[in-house]
Amino acid sequence: MKLICLFVALSLSISGVYSQNSEDFIPVDAVTVFSLNNISLLQKVSLDDLVKYEFMAELEQELFDGSTSGKSIKESGIDFDQKLNIFYGRGDEYEVAGFTFGIKDLNQLFTVFDDFDEQVSPLENVKYYSSYFNHLLVRGNVGILIRVDPLPRVIGEIADSIWYSRGNEYIPYDYYGDYYQAEEETISAEDEGYFQESWEEEEGPSEEEIFNVEDEIEEIEDGADYVYDEDIASKNYNELRDSVYATLQQEYLNNICVELIVNNKNLKKEDKELATLLTHTSEGVFYLDNSRNLTKSQRFGYLQSILPSLHDEIKELYTGNKIMGDFILNESSIEAKMTANYGEALGSIYTALNDSKFDKKVTKYIHKDNSAYFTYNVDLYQAYEKAYEIVMPMLRDEKNTSVTSSVLTIELLNAFVDKEALFDTYRGSMFGTFNGVKKVLVRRIDYTYDEDFNYTETEVEAEEDMPIFTLGFSTKRNDIPNIVLEQLAKMTSEFKNMGKYWRFDNAILNSVPLYIINRNGLFIMTNDEDLAVNHTDGFGSERISRKQVKLTKKTGFVYGQIDWSKTISNLPREIFTAEQNKLLNSMHGKAGMMTLTSSKTTTTTTHFNLKYDFNGTYDNPGQYILDLVNSLYIIMK
Amino acid sequence: MKLIFSFLALGFMLSSCIEIIDDITMNADGSGTFKYNVNLSVSKVKINSVLALDSLEGKKIPSRDEIKGRINHFVLVLEQKNGISNVIVDSDMENYIIKLTCDFKSVRLLQDAITSTLEEELNENSNILNENLDWLTWTGDSFARSIPDFTIKKTKQLKPEEISLLKQGNYICISRFNRPVKECSNANAQIAKNNLAVMLKTNAYSLSQNLNLLENTIYLSALKP
Numbered sequence: 001m002k003l004i005c006l007f008v009a010l011s012l013s014i015s016g017v018y019s020q021n022s023e024d025f026i027p028v029d030a031v032t033v034f035s036l037n038n039i040s041l042l043q044k045v046s047l048d049d050l051v052k053y054e055f056m057a058e059l060e061q062e063l064f065d066g067s068t069s070g071k072s073i074k075e076s077g078i079d080f081d082q083k084l085n086i087f088y089g090r091g092d093e094y095e096v097a098g099f100t101f102g103i104k105d106l107n108q109l110f111t112v113f114d115d116f117d118e119q120v121s122p123l124e125n126v127k128y129y130s131s132y133f134n135h136l137l138v139r140g141n142v143g144i145l146i147r148v149d150p151l152p153r154v155i156g157e158i159a160d161s162i163w164y165s166r167g168n169e170y171i172p173y174d175y176y177g178d179y180y181q182a183e184e185e186t187i188s189a190e191d192e193g194y195f196q197e198s199w200e201e202e203e204g205p206s207e208e209e210i211f212n213v214e215d216e217i218e219e220i221e222d223g224a225d226y227v228y229d230e231d232i233a234s235k236n237y238n239e240l241r242d243s244v245y246a247t248l249q250q251e252y253l254n255n256i257c258v259e260l261i262v263n264n265k266n267l268k269k270e271d272k273e274l275a276t277l278l279t280h281t282s283e284g285v286f287y288l289d290n291s292r293n294l295t296k297s298q299r300f301g302y303l304q305s306i307l308p309s310l311h312d313e314i315k316e317l318y319t320g321n322k323i324m325g326d327f328i329l330n331e332s333s334i335e336a337k338m339t340a341n342y343g344e345a346l347g348s349i350y351t352a353l354n355d356s357k358f359d360k361k362v363t364k365y366i367h368k369d370n371s372a373y374f375t376y377n378v379d380l381y382q383a384y385e386k387a388y389e390i391v392m393p394m395l396r397d398e399k400n401t402s403v404t405s406s407v408l409t410i411e412l413l414n415a416f417v418d419k420e421a422l423f424d425t426y427r428g429s430m431f432g433t434f435n436g437v438k439k440v441l442v443r444r445i446d447y448t449y450d451e452d453f454n455y456t457e458t459e460v461e462a463e464e465d466m467p468i469f470t471l472g473f474s475t476k477r478n479d480i481p482n483i484v485l486e487q488l489a490k491m492t493s494e495f496k497n498m499g500k501y502w503r504f505d506n507a508i509l510n511s512v513p514l515y516i517i518n519r520n521g522l523f524i525m526t527n528d529e530d531l532a533v534n535h536t537d538g539f540g541s542e543r544i545s546r547k548q549v550k551l552t553k554k555t556g557f558v559y560g561q562i563d564w565s566k567t568i569s570n571l572p573r574e575i576f577t578a579e580q581n582k583l584l585n586s587m588h589g590k591a592g593m594m595t596l597t598s599s600k601t602t603t604t605t606t607h608f609n610l611k612y613d614f615n616g617t618y619d620n621p622g623q624y625i626l627d628l629v630n631s632l633y634i635i636m637k
Numbered sequence: 638m639k640l641i642f643s644f645l646a647l648g649f650m651l652s653s654c655i656e657i658i659d660d661i662t663m664n665a666d667g668s669g670t671f672k673y674n675v676n677l678s679v680s681k682v683k684i685n686s687v688l689a690l691d692s693l694e695g696k697k698i699p700s701r702d703e704i705k706g707r708i709n710h711f712v713l714v715l716e717q718k719n720g721i722s723n724v725i726v727d728s729d730m731e732n733y734i735i736k737l738t739c740d741f742k743s744v745r746l747l748q749d750a751i752t753s754t755l756e757e758e759l760n761e762n763s764n765i766l767n768e769n770l771d772w773l774t775w776t777g778d779s780f781a782r783s784i785p786d787f788t789i790k791k792t793k794q795l796k797p798e799e800i801s802l803l804k805q806g807n808y809i810c811i812s813r814f815n816r817p818v819k820e821c822s823n824a825n826a827q828i829a830k831n832n833l834a835v836m837l838k839t840n841a842y843s844l845s846q847n848l849n850l851l852e853n854t855i856y857l858s859a860l861k862p
Contacts, residue, residue: 243785246717433826442681443678443733444679444681444732445676447656447676451831452829452830453646453827453829453834453836455658455814457734462679464682466682507686509682509686509689510681510731511681511682512682525780622840
C-alpha cells in the first residue's frame with residue numbers, strides 16, 4: 001500500500017512538473033506581462049526582425065552574432081502550441097526581464113541560442129544555461145529566459161561602503177564622461193577641504209555598519225555558486241563595482257529561481273486576475289500592475305519611512321489599480337482593448353475628473369491635413385472637489401509638522417481663492433495638433449571676407465525646418481489670460497498685441513515666434529504662423545471633416561490619432577527622451593493610422609481602445625502584433 | 638574645454654553647419670596673434686532644442702551657464718601659460734559664436750600653451766597629447782601649418798555617422814604676415830590681393846577624410862637688408 005501511495009504521489013508530482021506551461025513560470029516580481037496566445041502567427045517573422053524589438057533587448061547581444069541569420073521563428077525549436085510570455089518588473093533592489101515559452105525541440109533551440117553554455121544546475125529537474133548576462137532555465141518543455149540587473153543605487157551603496165571602509169580615497173564622478181575615473185583622478189580626502197567638511201557634517205555609516213556590509217558581501221559570495229574574484233582587496237573601484245554587480249545578480253537570480261521552481265510561486269498563481277486574463281482566447285493579453293509600480297517607486301519608499309500612515313492610506317487608495325487587456329487581430333487592423341481598474345475611492349476622483357462635456361470649438365482649429373492630434377476632456381473643478389473630499393482627511397490625520405503646514409495652506413487657499421474664476425479659466429480640457437514640418441525664417445551670422453581676407457559678421461535670414469505644433473485649452477474667462485498678456489507686452493518689446501492674436505518673438509528655441517490666440521473661449525499657443533495670421537477663428541472649410549468631429553466627440557475623455565506615414569519622419573527626435581525615441585524607432589517605416597479612444601469612466605473601470613489600421617498587405621500579421629506589443633512594452637516599462 | 642568639446646560635438650551631432658576660422662597673424666620676431674572663431678549660428682534652433690534637454694544619447698547636456706563657466710575657466714588657465722597674453726574670449730550664447738583671441742611670444746609657446754591647457758581641461762592621458770606638438774613652424778622666412786596629432790586621433794574616434802554629418806561644416810585657415818608672401822606649397826591656398834595673407838578653406842568632412850588638406854608651407858619674400 002505504501003508503495004502504491006508512493007507511486008501515486010510520484011506520478012502526481014511528475015505530472016505536476018510536466019503539466020505546467022510557459023505561463024506558469026512568470027516571476028512574481030513581474031509588473032508588466034505580455035502573453036501571446038496565437039504565436040503561430042509569428043512563424044513567418046524572421047529572427048533577425050524579432051531581436052530588433054525592444055522587448056528582446058536582453059537577447060540582442062546573443063542573437064546578433066549571426067546565429068539567427070536567415071532563420072525564422074519557425075526554425076527556432078519553439079513550441080507554437082504554448083504561449084509566449086514577455087515580462088518586466090522593477091523591485092526595490094533589482095530589475096527583472098525576460099520571457100517564457102514552450103520548447104518543442106531543444107536541439108533546434110540551441111542552434112539559435114548557440115552561445116549559451118550548460119552550467120551545473122542548482123535545481124532538480126531543471127537544466128541551466130547561461131550566456132553573458134542572460135540565463136536560460138529549461139524545465140520539461142518550458143524555457144525561461146531571464147535577466148536580472150541589480151539597481152545602480154544598490155550596487156553603489158555596497159561598493160562605496162566597501163571602498164571607503166578600506167581607507168580608500170574619494171572618487172569624483174566624471175559627470176560628462178562615461179564612467180568613473182577611479183584610478184587617474186582620486187582626490188585625497190586630506191587635500192580636498194570640501195569633501196572633508198561634508199564628510200564631517202554628514203553622519204556617515206558607522207565602522208560597524210561598514211564592516212557588516214562587507215561581511216554580507218562575503219557571505220553572499222560564499223553562498224553563491226560563483227566566486228568572481230578571490231583577491232577582492234586588490235581591486236580598483238570599477239572592478240569592485242563589477243564584483244558587487246555580479247555577486248548581487250547571481251544572488252537575486254538564485255532567489256527568483258528558487259521562488260519560481262522550488263516553491264512553485266509564480267505571478268499567475270499569486271494574481272487571480274492575471275490567471276483569468278490568461279484564459280482569454282484573443283491573440284494576446286497584457287497586464288500592468290500600476291499599484292505595484294507606484295509602491296516600488298523611490299518617492300513612495302521615501303514616504304513609507306517619513307510618513308508611514310499616509311503611505312498606507314495612499315497605498316490603499318491605489319490598491320487594485322491594474323491595466324489589463326487583449327490584442328485582437330482583425331483583417332486590416334489590430335486592436336489593443338484595455339481596461340484600467342481601480343478602487344472606488346480613486347474611481348470617484350477619476351469619474352469626477354472625466355465627467356466633462358466635449359468642447360466642439362476645438363475641432364475648428366484642427367486642420368484636415370494634420371499629422372496627429374489629440375483631445376482631452378476633463379473637469380478639474382469637479383476632480384478638485386472630489387480629491388479634496390478624499391485626500392484631505394488623510395492629510396489632516398497625519399501628525400507631522402510639514403504635512404500640517406501644507407494642510408493649513410491648502411485649507412486657507414481653498415477658503416480664500418475664487419475657485420470658480422480659477423477653474424473657469426482653466427478647466428483642464430485641452431487639445432493638441434502636430435501639423436508636420438514647415439520652413440521658418442531664422443537669423444544666423446555669416447562671415448564675409450574681403451580681398452585681403454579680413455572678415456566681417458553679417459546677420460542674414462535663413463530657412464530652417466520647424467515642426468508645427470498647436471496646443472490649446474478651453475476657457476470661460478478669456479479676460480483673465482488677457483490681463484497677463486497685456487502686462488507681458490509692457491514688460492518686453494518682443495511680446496506684441498497683433499489685434500486678433502499675440503506674437504512673442506524668439507519664444508521658441510530662442511529663434512522663432514510663438515503665437516497666442518485668446519478668443520472664442522479658447523486659449524491657443526502655436527508656432528503655426530498661418531493659423532495665427534489667417535485663421536484666428538479656425539480653419540473653416542479646411543478643418544477636420546464632420547465625420548471626424550463626430551468620432552472625436554463621441555469618445556470618452558480622450559481621443560488621439562496619429563498618421564504614422566506623415567508623422568514618424570517629421571518628428572524632431574531631439575525633443576524626445578531616449579525611451580520615447582525607442583518607441584518612435586520601433587514604428588519607423590510603418591504606415592497606417594493609430595487611434596486611441598476611451599469609454600465613459602465609472603467608479604471602478606475605464607476602457608481604452610488602441611487601434612492600428614495598417615496599410616499594405618496582410619501577409620505577415622505577426623509583425624503587426626509585435627509592433628503593438630513593442631509599443632506598449634516601451635510605454636509600460 | 639570638455640564642455641566646449643561637448644558643445645561642439647552637439648554641432649556635429651545635429652547634422653549642422655559649423656564654421657571654424659583659425660586665424661594667425663605672425664610678426665617678424667616670431668610673436669603674433671592667434672584668433673579662433675567657432676560659428677554655430679546656422680544651427681542655433683537645433684542647439685537650442687538640444688540645450689533644452691537634460692541628456693542626449695546618455696550624455697549630459699550642459700546648460701548655457703555651465704558652458705560659459707568652462708569657457709571662462711579655459712581663459713583663466715590659458716592666460717597663465719608662459720608666453721601667452723591678452724587672452725580674450727567673446728562668447729555669444731544667443732547665436733552660438735565663440736571667439737578666442739590671444740597674443741603669443743612664439744609659435745612654440747603657443748603650441749605648448751594650447752596643449753597643456755587642453756591636458757588640464759580634458760584630463761587626458763598625457764601621452765595622447767604629447768606625441769607631435771609641432772603643427773606650427775616659424776623659421777623667419779617661412780611658416781608651415783598642419784593639423785595637430787591629437788586632432789587626428791580625435792577624428793579617428795568619430796563614428797561613421799558623425800563623420801558624414803561634417804559635410805556641411807567649413808574650416809578656414811588664415812595666416813597673416815607683415816611682409817609679402819612669395820609662394821605657398823598647398824595648391825588650394827589663396828593669396829590675398831595685398832600679398833600679406835594666405836587663406837585655405839576646406840570642408841570639415843573632406844578634412845576628416847584627408848587630414849593633409851590643411852598642410853601648407855608659406856614662403857615669405859626676403860627681408861630688406
